[in-house]
Amino acid sequence: MAKAQAKKKLRIGWFSFTCCEDSTIMMTELMNDHFFEWKELLDIRHAKVLKTKNSLDSLDVAFVEGAISSVLQAEKLKKIRSVSKKLVAIGSCAVTGFPSAQRNLFDQATKEEIQPILDRFRYADKVLKLDEVVPVDAIVPGCPMDTEKFLEVLDQMLKEFGIERRSKE
Numbered sequence: 598m599a600k601a602q603a604k605k606k607l608r609i610g611w612f613s614f615t616c617c618e619d620s621t622i623m624m625t626e627l628m629n630d631h632f633f634e635w636k637e638l639l640d641i642r643h644a645k646v647l648k649t650k651n652s653l654d655s656l657d658v659a660f661v662e663g664a665i666s667s668v669l670q671a672e673k674l675k676k677i678r679s680v681s682k683k684l685v686a687i688g689s690c691a692v693t694g695f696p697s698a699q700r701n702l703f704d705q706a707t708k709e710e711i712q713p714i715l716d717r718f719r720y721a722d723k724v725l726k727l728d729e730v731v732p733v734d735a736i737v738p739g740c741p742m743d744t745e746k747f748l749e750v751l752d753q754m755l756k757e758f759g760i761e762r763r764s765k766e
C-alpha cells in the first residue's frame with residue numbers, strides 16, 4: 598500500500614544576536630493562540646528557546662532578531678544567510694540597529710570608558726543592523742516586534758513557499 602505523502606512544511610529557524618530577546622518572548626506568546634496551527638505548517642529546525650537539539654541546515658526562512666556587535670556574530674549571520682532562502686529581520690535592533698546600537702552614538706570620552714569591555718568580549722567598534730552585513734528579504738519593525746506584522750510576514754512566506762493550510766473540517 599502506498600504511504601501517505603508527508604505534508605510539506607516551512608523550514609524555519611529563529612536566531613537572536615545582541616538584544617534583549619523580547620521578540621522571542623512575543624513569538625512564544627503567540628504560540629498560546631497558534632501552536633496547533635504552526636505544528637502543522639512549520640518545521641522548526643532551529644530555535645534555542647524551544648529546543649535543545651538545533652540544526653543549522655537548509656532553511657526556507659531564517660527569522661533573526663538583534664543587532665550585530667562582533668566579527669564572530671557577523672560570521673554566524675553570514676552562515677545563517679548562506680543556508681536560508683529568505684531572511685527576515687525581527688524587531689528594531691535587527692532592522693535599524695537601535696536601541697542595541699546606542700554605543701555607536703557615545704562621545705569620545707564615553708567610548709574610551711567602555712573600550713576595556715569591548716576588548717574583553719571582542720566586540721566590534723560599531724554595532725550593525727542586519728542589512729549592513731547580509732541581504733534582508735523582509736522586516737518586522739517594533740520594539741519588541743509588531744506581532745500583527747510578524748503574522749503577516751509569516752503568512753506571506755507560507756504562500757511564497759506553497760505551504761497550504763489544511764482546510765477546516
Ligand code: SF4
Nearest residue numbers: 616619689690740741
Ligand atoms: S528591538 Fe527592542 S525588544 Fe527587540 S531586542 Fe531590541 S531592544 Fe529588545
